[in-house]
Each structure stands twice: as C-alpha cells, then as structure tokens.
Amino acid sequence: NLFWYTVCMDKREAMKQIRDEVLALTSSPLYAYRTENSYIPVIGEGSHDTHILFVGEAPGEQEAKSARPFCGRSGKLLDEMLTSISLDREKVYIANLVKDRPQDNRDPTPEEIALYAPFLDRQIEIIQPKVVVMLGRHSMNYLFKRAGIEDKLLPISKMHGELFEGDFGYGKVALLPLYHPAVGLYNPNMKGVMFEDFKKLEQFK
Numbered sequence: 562n563l564f565w566y567t568v569c570m571d572k573r574e575a576m577k578q579i580r581d582e583v584l585a586l587t588s589s590p591l592y593a594y595r596t597e598n599s600y601i602p603v604i605g606e607g608s609h610d611t612h613i614l615f616v617g618e619a620p621g622e623q624e625a626k627s628a629r630p631f632c633g634r635s636g637k638l639l640d641e642m643l644t645s646i647s648l649d650r651e652k653v654y655i656a657n658l659v660k661d662r663p664q665d666n667r668d669p670t671p672e673e674i675a676l677y678a679p680f681l682d683r684q685i686e687i688i689q690p691k692v693v694v695m696l697g698r699h700s701m702n703y704l705f706k707r708a709g710i711e712d713k714l715l716p717i718s719k720m721h722g723e724l725f726e727g728d729f730g731y732g733k734v735a736l737l738p739l740y741h742p743a744v745g746l747y748n749p750n751m752k753g754v755m756f757e758d759f760k761k762l763e764q765f766k
C-alpha cells in the first residue's frame with residue numbers, strides 16, 4: 562500500500578543521499594587515493610528492511626574496485642558463515658565503518674573513523690536493525706561508544722560471540738561483536754569458534 566511504498570522510497574532516497582555525500586567527500590584523507598586508483602566508495606548493500614545489520618571495517622581492494630562490501634576473500638568466508646545458518650545475504654544489510662579503502666589495507670586512523678562514522682550512524686537510523694553485528698574491533702569500539710555501552714568494552718578476544726544491549730536512539734538494540742572474517746583467513750584454526758559465534762544470529766532471522 563501507499564504507506565509502505567512511501568517508507569521504502571524514503572529509505573532508498575536517504576541511502577542515495579549518503580552515497581552522494583560520500584562521493585563528494587573531497588575533504589577525506591582517502592579521497593586522493595580513491596581517485597588515483599579509480600576506486601569507488603563502498604556504501605553498503607542489502608535489504609533496508611532487515612533486522613540484521615553487519616558492520617565491517619573498511620573496503621579492501623576488491624570492494625573498492627566494485628563498490629560492493631565483502632566481495633573478496635573475507636567476503637567468501639562471510640558468505641560461508643551466512644550459509645551455515647541459512648541466512649540469505651540479500652536479506653541482511655552489510656556496511657562498513659569507513660567507506661573508502663585505506664592505503665594497502667592499513668587500519669583506519671581515528672580521524673578517518675570520525676569523518677566516516679556519521680554516515681554509518683545515518684544508515685543505522687534508516688534501517689533500525691534489531692541486531693548490529695560488528696565484524697572486528699574497529700566497528701566494535703565505535704559502535705559500543707555510540708550505543709552508550711562503552712563501559713562494556715574489552716579486547717575482542719573476550720567479547721566475540723556475546724550479545725550485548727545498547728541504544729542508538731530508536732529503542733533497545735542487540736550488539737554482537739564477532740571476529741573479522743580476515744581472522745579466519747590468517748588463522749584457519751579460528752574458524753570453528755567463528756562459525757559457532759555466528760549461530761547467535763539465528764534468533765534474529
């Protein structure tokens with residue numbers, strides 16, 4: 562009906578607005594690297610009506626070339642974990658904390674995080690997920706602060722696979738910190754734990 566059509570179009574427009582603003586972000590320290598390499602910012606992909614939002618760190622090379630999140634080697638492992646709990650990738654939304662690729666996959670700087678995080682804040686506001694899944698410590702550290710539960714922060718080795726409760730301004734939300742999929746690529750013996758942690762998402766499907 563017209564009500565839901567309007568809601569959907571508003572979400573799409575709001576997401577497009579974010580894309581346009583990031584495309585025009587000439588003030589970013591990553592802007593020159595983007596243009597020199599013909600990289601494209603990676604805003605995010607998936608359903609705007611999902612209960613489940615994944616937040617990675619920043620695009621890698623494959624992602625920056627294609628504008629799609631988690632489409633390289635880490636993405637392949639993420640896809641395997643989604644399949645393991647019969648969760649369709651199209652039914653969730655996948656975004657990153659930082660929207661442009663940092664040089665040679667280095668960690669994003671605090672300045673870069675501060676510059677890009679407000680776009681993620683707006684994506685959370687648009688989607689209003691029931692659970693935010695943080696892939697890696699950068700998105701975990703930022704989103705725990707943003708959700709007002711900074712006091713719960715410990716190293717990710719102590720928090721992975723545990724559900725927390727926070728608030729992004731529209732009500733109570735679950736937060737699930739997980740190891741970044743790249744961990745499983747460097748350390749195949751971690752995969753067992755990572756697949757086990759993923760099962761915590763079944764209840765939100």
Ligand code: URA
Nearest residue numbers: 617618619620630631
């Ligand atoms: N790693 C991330 O954190 N995000 C991506 O989109 C790909 C790899």
